[in-house]
Amino acid sequence: MMKNFAALTRPVVRGALSGALCLTFAAVSCQVMAQTSDGLKKDLKIAFIPKQINNPYEVIADDGGMAAIKELSGAGKVVGPSDAGASSQVQYINTLITQRQNAIVIAANDPNAVVPYLKKAMAQGIKVVTFDSDTAPDGRQVFINQANAESIGRGQIQLLSKLIGGSGEFAILSATPNATNQNTWIKYMQDELKKPEYAKIKLVKIAYGDDDDQKSFTETQGLLQAYPNLKGIVSPTTVGISAAARYLSTSPKKGQVAITGLGTPNQMRAFVKNGTVQAFQLWNPSDLGYLAAYAAANLASGKITGKEGETFAAGKLGSRTIGKDGEVVLGPPTTFDAGNIDNFNF
Numbered sequence: 123m124m125k126n127f128a129a130l131t132r133p134v135v136r137g138a139l140s141g142a143l144c145l146t147f148a149a150v151s152c153q154v155m156a157q158t159s160d161g162l163k164k165d166l167k168i169a170f171i172p173k174q175i176n177n178p179y180e181v182i183a184d185d186g187g188m189a190a191i192k193e194l195s196g197a198g199k200v201v202g203p204s205d206a207g208a209s210s211q212v213q214y215i216n217t218l219i220t221q222r223q224n225a226i227v228i229a230a231n232d233p234n235a236v237v238p239y240l241k242k243a244m245a246q247g248i249k250v251v252t253f254d255s256d257t258a259p260d261g262r263q264v265f266i267n268q269a270n271a272e273s274i275g276r277g278q279i280q281l282l283s284k285l286i287g288g289s290g291e292f293a294i295l296s297a298t299p300n301a302t303n304q305n306t307w308i309k310y311m312q313d314e315l316k317k318p319e320y321a322k323i324k325l326v327k328i329a330y331g332d333d334d335d336q337k338s339f340t341e342t343q344g345l346l347q348a349y350p351n352l353k354g355i356v357s358p359t360t361v362g363i364s365a366a367a368r369y370l371s372t373s374p375k376k377g378q379v380a381i382t383g384l385g386t387p388n389q390m391r392a393f394v395k396n397g398t399v400q401a402f403q404l405w406n407p408s409d410l411g412y413l414a415a416y417a418a419a420n421l422a423s424g425k426i427t428g429k430e431g432e433t434f435a436a437g438k439l440g441s442r443t444i445g446k447d448g449e450v451v452l453g454p455p456t457t458f459d460a461g462n463i464d465n466f467n468f
């Protein structure tokens with residue numbers, strides 16, 4: 123109760139950017155003129171709600187979104203909870219509805235918990251884009267997916283198999299049990315494991331670090347103790363993989379257990395350099411936020427509705443096409459290792 127009350131009275135707001143001011147006596151003609159060269163409205167109010175405000179990955183993505191909104195002379199802001207709990211985003215959605223934002227861009231912590239509130243927003247003309255972690259399709263108009271979910275999931279097992287020489291026990295260290303993105307990837311990992319080439323690889327446990335650094339660290343310790351023959355940990359979350367690598371880096375198991383998954387090069391660099399981690403993957407989170415902001419601006423400007431086959435211009439990312447179920451895919455992930463990690467700075 124206390125926690126909720128505190129969160130309600132002190133909403134977190136980060137990185138507010140002010141939009142172009144349209145200060146003229148002829149307000150109507152001003153509105154008509156306030157467009158970018160792409161025909162997007164200039165004074166749009168677009169709010170980002172990350173899974174959690176203090177997750178370094180989400181910060182990079184949100185900053186990418188704010189940069190896009192600045193390009194479009196809009197007013198962008200980031201609000202959200204400090205934990206990735208299933209319904210911790212609800213109060214922020216309600217506030218944004220009251221503030222009559224033009225669009226909400228959200229990385230959903232749960233596929234269903236936020237849907238009634240996002241539907242309320244859409245009923246009032248607020249456009250809704252999900253990015254990073256989707257809701258059920260009726261909770262938004264467009265979903266900006268970082269990469270094809272199936273190839274992320276299967277790719278994680280392919281990489282793990284290489285790292286552990288095709289045999290042995292491994293565990294998954296995920297984010298929260300409700301996370302749509304992690305759960306979708308894990309489903310594809312489990313499906314990939316059914317192939318004959320992975321017959322000697324065994325998934326022994328799915329643990330949850332809740333995208334909390336300390337919990338992820340403790341869960342890693344627990345996995346290494348509970349499964350003495352563990353050969354690998356796949357952590358498809360930037361919070362989890364960096365905490366797991368930090369634990370392993372000072373453990374006698376360093377060098378015997380492969381840690382891989384999805385991480386940011388900047389958080390993982392030290393662990394690659396000191397031999398704790400050999401390889402992991404990710405896409406560019408900044409581009410993800412940037413693309414989501416452009417989708418929101420296009421929706422709010424009436425240029426797209428979210429229907430399959432529609433295309434829109436996304437600034438430096440070029441023209442993008444909306445696929446099935448309103449999904450737009452950013453692009454394939456990159457695999458980072460000692461040979462290329464220094465080429466990346468995020």
Ligand code: RAM
Nearest residue numbers: 179297358359360361384
């Ligand atoms: C964490 C979050 C996010 C996920 C990345 C890979 O930061 O769980 O949703 O996409 O990891």
